[in-house]
Amino acid sequence: MRIAQIILFALSISHFAFAEKLDLKSLKKNFTRPKSIPYLDDNKYSTEREILGKMLFFDPRVSGSNSISCATCHNPSFAWGDGLAKGVGHGHKELVRKSPTILNLAWTEKLMWDGRFTHLEGQALGPIGSEAEMNMKMEGEGNLSDKIKGIAGYRVLFEKAYPKEEITNELIGKAIGVYERGVVSGIAPFDKWIKGNEKAISESAKRGFVLFNTKASCVACHSGWNFTDDSFRDIGVNDTDLGRGKFLKMTSQQHAFKTPGLRSIALRSPYMHNGSEKTLDDVIDFYDRGGDVKRESLAGEIKPLSLTASEKMDLKEFLLTLTGDDKPVTLPILPR
Ligand code: HEC
Ligand code: HEC
Structure with a gap:
């Protein structure tokens, strides 16, 4: 009887260890990087379009004051954000929300903290026309497309990228969209580990990955290779911004914001x-205490x-493995 019990016990341990190994293997599969970047059917990739889009992204002449470009707030030196708690727009006025990164957005169908835009090509015209952000006229005399058409170098570049198409605001948005889709984070130590290099990350980071997927349940929202399920959730951040609830006019979505990729x-x-939250330690403490506000939408x-x-x-060690060896971005010489 005793021997049988011991054998059973030994079997269950080995079974448990085996099952755990298997789980980790299939778990890791959920985080494999995609093989190609999706583009819109009516706005396919071409090198000419990417080059043009990059110029427009970095060109402050796209703003009313000729002094703010997309890169002012989506700066590659700050992982395509601006390092500030809240963006600073036209007339140096503070915006109401933080400038998010534009990394890996080709795979997202709902953009902005509240999801009010559906694709990059359309979103780009939002900040350009917004009085608070780039304050550029979108219609009538001196509007965006006329201003860009007035720059001889851009006329040549548009002809190469979109032959025979008229330069409109919409087409400017499309070119910027092609560039943004190519803004993809580089291979990180985490990816090397996923591909089988056991030495690519520390044992502590590996434990952190397991915690992320189990006890800490981060994966409930931060899933997949870019660590987001594109959901909008109230995680208990303490402020009066109603987020997606305001946009959809839905109480259940109050204080819900986009789950950012990690x-x-x-x-x-x-x-x-x-x-x-200033640091990753602060973020982890925030989740550990279950957020800051208990409300119905939580x-x-x-x-x-x-x-x-x-x-x-361990959790922090794991988060640190998500930074890749992204190549420094070169600034384009802008057309005159
Ligand atoms: C003055 C700062 C500022 C400028 C300039 C700016 N943005 Fe943004 N951007 C923001 C802020 C702030 C948000 C989030 C706003 C919100 O969700 O309400 C945002 C959101 C975005 C998003 C959505 C990101 C996501 O995760 O869903 C994209 C894409 C984007 N901007 C692209 C651009 C492009 C392209 C330009 C230039 C045409 C531009 N932005 C100019 C501050 C700026
Ligand atoms: C219920 C869904 C959910 C869970 C669970 C969750 N998150 Fe989040 N996470 C979000 C949302 C939504 C935001 C943005 C909230 C906001 O800005 O108001 C966010 C923001 C973050 C940010 C800041 C990103 C940025 O760009 O500012 C980090 C880092 C983060 N989460 C890590 C984690 C970790 C680590 C865990 C597990 C301990 C976790 N999250 C669990 C949904 C979730």
Whole structure:
């Protein structure tokens, strides 16, 4: 009887260890990078379009004051954000939300903290025309397309990228969209580990990955290779911004914001839609205490996690493995 029990016990241990290994293997598969970048059918990739889009992205003449470009707030030196708690727009006025990164957005169908835009090509015209951001006239005399058409170098570039098409605001947005789709985070130590290099990340980071997927339940929202399920959730950030609830006029979505991807997250502080968490340690503490406000719209997954100090460290170690060896971005010489 005793021997049988011992054998059973030994079997169950080996079975458990085996099952755990298997799980980790299939779990890792969920984080494999995609093989190609999706483009819109009516706005396919070409080198000429990417070159043109990059110029427009970095060109401050796209703004009313000739002094603000997309890159002012989506700066590659800050992992395509601006390093500020809230963006600073036209007339140096502070915006109401943080400038998010534009990394890996080709795979997202709902853009902005509240999801009010559906694709990059259309979104680009939003900040250009917004009085608070780039304050550029979109219609009538001196509007965006006339201004760009008035620059001889751009006429040549548009003819190469979109032969025989008239330069309209919409076409300017399309070119910028092609460029943005190519803004993809580089291979990170995490990706090397996923591909089988066991030495690519530390043992602590590996434990952090398991915590991320189990006890800390981060994966409930931050899933897939870019660590987002594109959902909008209230995680209990303390402010009066109603987020997606205001946009959809739905109480259930109040205080819900876009789940950001976590690639290059170490370079993207401060965190959250209002920049209220300064460091990754602060973010982990925030989740550990179950957010800051208990309200009806709070996501069910957000509750105190009881993480130990070493578990918090492991989780952070894991997040640090998501920063890749992205190549420095060269600035384009702009057409005159
Ligand atoms: C003055 C700062 C500023 C400028 C200039 C600016 N943006 Fe933004 N951008 C923001 C802020 C702030 C948000 C988030 C706003 C919100 O969600 O309400 C944002 C959101 C975005 C998003 C959505 C990101 C996501 O994760 O869903 C994209 C894409 C984007 N901007 C692209 C651009 C492009 C292209 C330009 C130039 C045509 C541009 N932005 C100019 C500040 C700026
Ligand atoms: C219920 C869904 C959900 C869960 C669970 C969740 N997150 Fe988030 N996460 C979000 C949302 C939504 C935001 C943006 C919230 C905001 O700005 O108001 C966010 C923001 C973040 C940010 C800041 C990103 C940025 O660009 O500012 C980090 C870092 C982060 N989460 C890490 C984690 C970690 C680590 C865990 C597990 C301990 C976790 N998240 C669990 C949904 C979730």
